[in-house]
Amino acid sequence: MSSTAQSSSAWSNLEAPRAASDVRLSVEQVSYAYSANPAQAPLFTLEANSFQARAGEIVAILGPNASGKSTLLKIIAGALEPLSGRVLLDGFVTHTLAPRARAQRIAMVQQESPLLFPSHAWEFVLQGRHAYGRSLRFENENDIIIARNALAQVGAEHLSDRWMSEISGGEKQRVILARALAQQPLLLLLDEPTLHLDIGAQVDLLATLRRLAAENRYTVVVVTHELNLAAEYADQVVLLHKGKSLRVGSPASVYQRDLLEQVFHTPLTVEQGPNGRPRVNLLLSP
């Protein structure tokens, strides 16, 4: 990995107390409750969660299904109003921002909805510029340059004139990421971006994220099931279980055998990789 030196320096910084001015994203004691009926007890609760992240940092949210990962991500995105607490992004409370102001600061990559009508990759990427135009503006030279750069940054220039319906899953994920980059966000959120990708494309995507976070100083929050990829690429890990954040910190501090076995209900071992990052091996009974 080319950025080993850089990430290990980010590593040591993690242990030091953070200066408040460094912090870009601050999740402060947010909680949430879903219920079918306000009179009834909530079906799902997210307990108070806190963590902070700086520019250029990658935070991975891990946890089993229904542990509240996506809910937490939606609250960070400002799409859900937390029951208590707040999320601050450069001093703004995310859920109180107007949609346009929010889209200029926060980009979300989520499971794609099916396209109703055919669209070119470049049209798709230009959608990321929507928050910067007035309602009836036509895209200008500047938007086109930004969209081109976004495609180039994810290595997808060659896909520009292809139809979205004709490209592979991995290529599509790159174009969707390019659309998020075209928003020129401070905060890049990804909801299970590696789902449906083969292992090569998964590594590719996370390496791209690592590079982009370093180059463009994005703060990245990614929800994922890939424990080993998260350990390899994340600066911080938030481990959720039944709506409760069990531990927040560096992968090495969160990846404890007992803890992971208890959360994921499967026997496993944790070993230290050559670069100091933990690695999880499943112990499958024959």
Next chain:
Amino acid sequence: MRPLTLQRLLFQCSILAVILFVVVVIALRLGAVQISLYGLGHDLISVLLRQTNQLSSDYAMIVIEIRLPRILLAIVVGASLAVAGTSFQALLRNPLADPYVLGVSMGAALGAILALIAEPHLALPVWLAALFTPLGAFLGAAGAIAAVYFLGLRDGQIDSGTLLLAGIISSSFLSAIIMFLLTTLTGRDFRGMAFWLMGDLSSSLQSSLRWVLGVGFMVATGAIYTTAADLNLLLAGEKEAMHLGVDVRRVRLVVYIAASILTGLAVSVSGAIGYVGLLVPHVMRLLFGSDHRILIPTAAFGGAIAVVIADTLARTVVAPSELPVGAMTALVGAPLFIYLLRRRIA
């Protein structure tokens, strides 16, 4: 990369405007009485110069007083239906949505009929009396689309098949109520109403209603057009649109009200003309792409062209008798609809 520019938009709209002009000229000539191109030009210029006393032929009356208003009505109705159809397709994320298929036209028709029945009993001031039918049609349209929307929900999501079925069921239910109401009317009214229900452009409008129609069309279409870029993103899904900076609730509200106004106005003056709102946006998408900034104006021109042609055929193929224009659009539209449906499933 070839993003939409204002020049391209204006160029493509002007092509359609020329086609519309040619169609209008042909439509003015055709009919039970044939009129020469020279006579037609002379008459129209006379009217434009307000020298109505110099009209060249005895037939000028037919052209200016009968055919021209009817063609203008066809233009506004066609454009309204096509823009409403385009909006419903984007709003409901369903390429088969249109005011007729969704039962919105029948809702508007019921609203208009209720207004017509109620009006003589209400002693309204004159200005309100003229507005009363379109208002009833608008409320009927808005009520119908709200009902169909909620019937089409499944687990909080719009389900394409359920939505269309809900539209068809609502449409037949509303028709039954309309039939019940019509039988309470006297015989002569019944025939006129039944004809109107099938779509009919032959009725002459009061001038106040013409103003309501024209202004309403401009305002509602303008309102929808301000959301054109948002609609492009809304097609990608509401959640995604929100994260890209679209105020989804505002856009939904604006488009919902404006599309109901367009449908209500069109139905209150011309009855339920089917398939225009469905097929015109499709054809325009094939020709010009699915960007709503170009789709909405081209659909307006396309709808106008389609309804002028359909109405011209409706009043000429069985001349001196007439077909309802809705029968004409259904004859062409229904098979095309089936074709699109099959292609979508395949």
